[in-house]
Amino acid sequence: MFDVIIIGAGLSGLTTAYKILQKEPSLRLKILEANDTIGGQIASSKLDGELGAKLLKADQAHIYNLFTDLGIHMLRRRPISRNLKRSWAIDSGPFAFIAKFELQRYMNDLDLQSQLFRPGTYDLSSEDKKYTMWRHIRKSLFFENSRLFMINFVRLIAGVDSKDISFVEFMNILHSCGDLTTLMELYIEPSQSVLEFSSEQLLAAFETRLEPVSIKRLTKVIEIQHHEDYVQIGETNGTIHTARVAVLAIPCNQIEDIFITPPIPMEWEIPYLGDKYFITSFRVNYDEPHWRRRGFSGNFYSSNPPIFAHQYKPTSLVGCILHGQGFELLIKSIVLKSLAESFGNEMTEPVSYIQQTYEQTSLLNLPYTTPWNRIIWSSTSTATLYRGCLNGAVQSGLRSAIHALLILRPQSINWQDLAEIQKASVVYRYPSHWDLLKSSMNVYNTMVYSTIAIVVFCVLKNRNKIFN
CATH class of the missing domain: 3.90.660.10 (Polyamine Oxidase; Chain A, domain 2)
Structure with a gap:
C-alpha cells in the first residue's frame, strides 16, 4: 500500500509530490500519468523544443518561490519596439480608436467591480444566473469588434461560452485570477513585467528531486473506490492500486470520466454545458x-x-x-x-x-478546496489565487500536499505551511463609488444618455413653441 497516489503528473501533481517529500521523505508516493510524458500542458514538444513561451509574473508568489527553490532561471520578457503596430482585428476600421477606448474603459470597470467580490460567493438561485456575460457585454459595448474581443476573451479565461456563464460567476473568477489586466499580459499581449522560463529545465529539476517517487506513464484511471481508511484506484487494464490518500491532480473536466464510489456530493458535480471547447x-x-x-x-x-x-x-x-x-x-x-x-x-x-x-478546463464550478475524506483535489481550476494560471496550479499543489500531510503526518505541519498556501499574491484595493461611476461611463451608455437628452430637449423646445 502506498501512502499517497497522485493522479496526474502536471504542474500541480508534481508540486504536490515535491512538497510532500520535502516535508516527509519517508512517505511512499506514486504518480499515475495518462500520457507518455510528464508536465501536462507545460511539457515541451519532442519535435521542436518549446511549444510556446511559458509566462508568469514576479508578484505571483507561489510559483515564483517554487522556481527560486528549484533553481529555475527566469528571463524577463524582451521589449518590443513601440513604433511597430499590432495586427489586431479590433485595430481595423474607421472607428478603431473609439472601439479600443470603450474596450479599455469596460475592462477597467470589470477590474474595479471584481474587487468587491469574494471567491465562492455564488448566488445562482434567481436572476443572477440569467444575467449572462454575453448580455452584459452586448449591453455595455457598442462596437462589434470590441464585443467580439470580450466574448473571445471570456472563452479564453473561463473555458466556457459567454452565454453559459453569469456576470456574478465571472466576477468571482476574476477575483481569484487577479484582474483582466494581468490576464491580458499573460495570455495575449505580454509586457516587460512578464517572466519566461524553460519548461524543459523545470521538468528536469522535478525529475531530479522526485527520484524516490514511482511515476507510471500511460496509465488511464477509470475508477476510484473510497473506503474509510484507504482508497482503491483502478486502471483500464484492470490493475488496482491501494493508497491511504488519493490526490486528483487533473482538470475538473476530467473528473467526470472517473467512476467514483460512493459518488461525490452533488455540490461538487461539474455543471453540464453541452459542447466541449x-x-x-x-x-x-x-x-x-x-x-x-x-x-x-x-x-x-x-x-x-x-x-x-x-x-x-x-x-x-x-x-x-x-x-x-x-x-x-x-x-x-x-x-x-x-x-x-x-x-x-x-x-x-x-x-x-x-x-x-x-x-479547455471550465472554471465555472466552485474550486474544490476541501478534501472529500481521503480524496484531495489539485489542479489550477481548484486554486483560489491566480486560478487558471500557472500560479494557480502551484498553489493548489501546495495546498493538496498540506492536506495529505494533515491526514498522514499532522505533526509535520506548522503555521508557516498553512500561511504559505493562503499567501495573498494579489493586492486588492477597494474602489470608491465615484471610481465605479466613472469607469461605468463608456461609449455605449454615453450615446444612449446623450440621445435621450437630445430627444427630451427637442420635445421641451417644441412644447414651448406650441404654448407660446
Missing part, C-alpha cells in the same frame, strides 16, 4: 520576421476564428486558437491563412510548425 497551442518558425518588414510587432489577434499570437523569438510566433471538437486537422491551415492575410503570403511557408491540442 478546445484550445490548440502552436508555434510557427520562419527564416525571417516577415511581420516586421510590414511594420508590425508580431502581436496578432483574429476575432473569427479566435486566434491569439505574439512574437516569441525574432523569427517565431507562438499563440493559441479556440475551437470546437474535430477541427484539429484544420488548425494549421486556418492559422497560416489568418497570418498571411495580415503579414503577407510568405507566412504560408514556415520553416517549421508544431501544435498541441487540449480540452
Whole structure:
C-alpha cells in the first residue's frame, strides 16, 4: 500500500509530490500519468523544443518561490519596439480608436467591480444566473469588434461560452485570477513585467528531486473506490492500486470520466454545458520576421476564428486558437491563412510548425478546496489565487500536499505551511463609488444618455413653441 497516489503528473501533481517529500521523505508516493510524458500542458514538444513561451509574473508568489527553490532561471520578457503596430482585428476600421477606448474603459470597470467580490460567493438561485456575460457585454459595448474581443476573451479565461456563464460567476473568477489586466499580459499581449522560463529545465529539476517517487506513464484511471481508511484506484487494464490518500491532480473536466464510489456530493458535480471547447497551442518558425518588414510587432489577434499570437523569438510566433471538437486537422491551415492575410503570403511557408491540442478546463464550478475524506483535489481550476494560471496550479499543489500531510503526518505541519498556501499574491484595493461611476461611463451608455437628452430637449423646445 502506498501512502499517497497522485493522479496526474502536471504542474500541480508534481508540486504536490515535491512538497510532500520535502516535508516527509519517508512517505511512499506514486504518480499515475495518462500520457507518455510528464508536465501536462507545460511539457515541451519532442519535435521542436518549446511549444510556446511559458509566462508568469514576479508578484505571483507561489510559483515564483517554487522556481527560486528549484533553481529555475527566469528571463524577463524582451521589449518590443513601440513604433511597430499590432495586427489586431479590433485595430481595423474607421472607428478603431473609439472601439479600443470603450474596450479599455469596460475592462477597467470589470477590474474595479471584481474587487468587491469574494471567491465562492455564488448566488445562482434567481436572476443572477440569467444575467449572462454575453448580455452584459452586448449591453455595455457598442462596437462589434470590441464585443467580439470580450466574448473571445471570456472563452479564453473561463473555458466556457459567454452565454453559459453569469456576470456574478465571472466576477468571482476574476477575483481569484487577479484582474483582466494581468490576464491580458499573460495570455495575449505580454509586457516587460512578464517572466519566461524553460519548461524543459523545470521538468528536469522535478525529475531530479522526485527520484524516490514511482511515476507510471500511460496509465488511464477509470475508477476510484473510497473506503474509510484507504482508497482503491483502478486502471483500464484492470490493475488496482491501494493508497491511504488519493490526490486528483487533473482538470475538473476530467473528473467526470472517473467512476467514483460512493459518488461525490452533488455540490461538487461539474455543471453540464453541452459542447466541449478546445484550445490548440502552436508555434510557427520562419527564416525571417516577415511581420516586421510590414511594420508590425508580431502581436496578432483574429476575432473569427479566435486566434491569439505574439512574437516569441525574432523569427517565431507562438499563440493559441479556440475551437470546437474535430477541427484539429484544420488548425494549421486556418492559422497560416489568418497570418498571411495580415503579414503577407510568405507566412504560408514556415520553416517549421508544431501544435498541441487540449480540452479547455471550465472554471465555472466552485474550486474544490476541501478534501472529500481521503480524496484531495489539485489542479489550477481548484486554486483560489491566480486560478487558471500557472500560479494557480502551484498553489493548489501546495495546498493538496498540506492536506495529505494533515491526514498522514499532522505533526509535520506548522503555521508557516498553512500561511504559505493562503499567501495573498494579489493586492486588492477597494474602489470608491465615484471610481465605479466613472469607469461605468463608456461609449455605449454615453450615446444612449446623450440621445435621450437630445430627444427630451427637442420635445421641451417644441412644447414651448406650441404654448407660446
